[in-house]
Amino acid sequence: MQEKIIILDFGSQTTQLIGRRVRELDTYCEILPYNKFPKGDESIKGVILSGSPFSVYDEKAFKIVLDDIRGKYPILGICYGAQFIAYTCGGTVEPAGTREYGRAHLSAFDTDNVLFKGIRLGTQVWMSHGDTITSIPANFKKIASTDEVAIAAYQVENEQIWGVQFHPEVYHTEEGTQLLKNFVVDICGCKQDWSPASFIESTVAELRAQLGDDKVVLGLSGGVDSSVAAVLLNRAIGKNLTCIFVDHGMLRKNEFKNVLHDYECLGLNVIGVDASAKFFGELAGVTEPERKRKIIGKGFIDVFDEEAHKIKDVKWLAQGTIYPDCIESLSITGTVIKSHHNVGGLPEKMNLKLCEPLRLLFKDEVRRVGRELGMPEHLITRHPFPGPGLAVRILGDITPEKVRILQDADDIFIQGLRDWNLYNEVWQAGVVLLPVQSVGVMGDERTYERAVALRAVTSTDAMTADWAKLPYEFLGKVSNEIINKVKGVNRVVYDISSKPPSTIEWE
Numbered sequence: 317m318q319e320k321i322i323i324l325d326f327g328s329q330t331t332q333l334i335g336r337r338v339r340e341l342d343t344y345c346e347i348l349p350y351n352k353f354p355k356g357d358e359s360i361k362g363v364i365l366s367g368s369p370f371s372v373y374d375e376k377a378f379k380i381v382l383d384d385i386r387g388k389y390p391i392l393g394i395c396y397g398a399q400f401i402a403y404t405c406g407g408t409v410e411p412a413g414t415r416e417y418g419r420a421h422l423s424a425f426d427t428d429n430v431l432f433k434g435i436r437l438g439t440q441v442w443m444s445h446g447d448t449i450t451s452i453p454a455n456f457k458k459i460a461s462t463d464e465v466a467i468a469a470y471q472v473e474n475e476q477i478w479g480v481q482f483h484p485e486v487y488h489t490e491e492g493t494q495l496l497k498n499f500v501v502d503i504c505g506c507k508q509d510w511s512p513a514s515f516i517e518s519t520v521a522e523l524r525a526q527l528g529d530d531k532v533v534l535g536l537s538g539g540v541d542s543s544v545a546a547v548l549l550n551r552a553i554g555k556n557l558t559c560i561f562v563d564h565g566m567l568r569k570n571e572f573k574n575v576l577h578d579y580e581c582l583g584l585n586v587i588g589v590d591a592s593a594k595f596f597g598e599l600a601g602v603t604e605p606e607r608k609r610k611i612i613g614k615g616f617i618d619v620f621d622e623e624a625h626k627i628k629d630v631k632w633l634a635q636g637t638i639y640p641d642c643i644e645s646l647s648i649t650g651t652v653i654k655s656h657h658n659v660g661g662l663p664e665k666m667n668l669k670l671c672e673p674l675r676l677l678f679k680d681e682v683r684r685v686g687r688e689l690g691m692p693e694h695l696i697t698r699h700p701f702p703g704p705g706l707a708v709r710i711l712g713d714i715t716p717e718k719v720r721i722l723q724d725a726d727d728i729f730i731q732g733l734r735d736w737n738l739y740n741e742v743w744q745a746g747v748v749l750l751p752v753q754s755v756g757v758m759g760d761e762r763t764y765e766r767a768v769a770l771r772a773v774t775s776t777d778a779m780t781a782d783w784a785k786l787p788y789e790f791l792g793k794v795s796n797e798i799i800n801k802v803k804g805v806n807r808v809v810y811d812i813s814s815k816p817p818s819t820i821e822w823e
């Protein structure tokens with residue numbers, strides 16, 4: 317049985333980070349809404365209570381019955397989690413005199429406490445709370461302070477319960493990973509045996525048990541998640557998996573051909589469907605970005621559905637949904653936002669059972685699993701690419717000619733990034749075809765042609781992004797090559813906006 321740590325989510329923005337840090341310790345963990353603790357699960361080795369946007373004395377604050385877990389598992393409360401435990405047991409939590417945000421240093425701590433094993437006095441921690449614990453019950457022992465915060469950490473005496481008011485999961489807490497390791501490994505006794513190889517072994521066994529001889533369809537996009545899901549399923553059920561790769565005509569240059577070839581080399585049973593004529597027909601004259609998205613989304617579902625129905629007795633739809641898509645994040649009002657799927661609307665339309673073998677993995681873990689499965693590096697390190705493809709990078713209406721121009725310019729940019737070893741330095745890159753013509757001169761001729769914008773960003777999750785500081789020399793070479801080789805383009809500009817306030821895609 318795969319041992320695990322449960323992280324109860326009280327709505328903090330950094331709850332997912334706690335999960336990431338625990339996984340980095342090669343320990344399996346699950347993030348669950350605070351009120352969904354799985355009673356009676358013998359694989360649980362410890363429980364972490366997250367932070368929260370609420371104050372413990374707030375009427376709407378998320379609360380649990382502490383006795384349900386107290387004495388049964390080691391518990392670590394972080395920020396609100398620590399305040400909740402102290403408050404519930406009779407301590408006092410009050411608004412902090414000065415709001416405690418940002419860097420602080422542990423000016424004193426109990427060096428013998430197992431939670432602080434290997435941690436330096438004076439180590440930097442990150443505080444982010446408006447409340448503070450001002451008194452703890454008699455059976456609680458203060459184990460750390462900062463200059464501003466007297467009770468920065470405590471332990472319940474003779475119990476396996478700890479609380480820290482700082483955030484060990486954020487990078488600014490220098491030895492946060494060590495603290496979490498002390499809890500997860502030394503206190504909870506986790507063996508640190510979660511690895512891509514162990515994940516593959518157990519998931520393949522589970523998929524075989526779950527799917528038996530059933531037939532499964534999966535939509536491939538060329539992206540990392542759906543590709544890894546396909547290879548994993550292929551290992552589990554082989555030819556009972558049929559993959560469908562739809563070309564809506566808005567893919568990158570030669571993408572359909574190249575990716576299809578990659579998939580065939582991986583031994584996947586894959587059907588490539590060229591539906592570009594249908595999509596060009598439906599998109600003709602459409603300029604509004606959201607309508608473009610809707611037309612492509614619906615068209616994709618129709619084509620996929622039609623192809624899937626050609627296969628007899630399909631029972632399952634597999635998808636490459638990953639963990640951040642599934643975590644039920646808690647909104648301030650306490651309502652749970654439903655998990656969402658990669659291809660919105662497909663599961664509802666197809667009336668098939670859903671199989672999502674990567675639903676508990678973070679993106680970098682998906683990549684590690686892909687490598688372990690022997691997938692080629694260029695498939696694993698691909699930049700994200702939007703579902704509607706180049707359609708949202710052509711401002712204004714879409715024609716096959718405009719797609720051709722954009723594909724050619726994009727190909728030069730992306731190939732250039734690879735040649736200059738810059739591809740893996742950026743999160744995502746592409747070219748945008750602008751609805752603008754400008755005057756130029758080529759030879760002795762006056763030209764009046766299109767302008768394109770290069771876009772390259774750095775990011776860790778696409779929620780925020782910065783424009784990539786690509787070398788001028790590189791940008792100059794790419795600009796020259798595009799203008800010289802791509803018929804119809806006589807001007808190249810570089811997008812230097814960050815997100816927010818700009819988005820990564822222009823539409």
Ligand code: XMP
Pocket residue numbers: 609700701702703704744778815818819820821822823
């Ligand atoms: P924005 O433009 O919102 O993009 O900053 C954030 C990330 O999402 C991708 N993106 C999409 N992906 N369908 C997708 O599958 C879409 O309609 C879509 N729009 C944006 C974008 O490429 C970036 O990675």
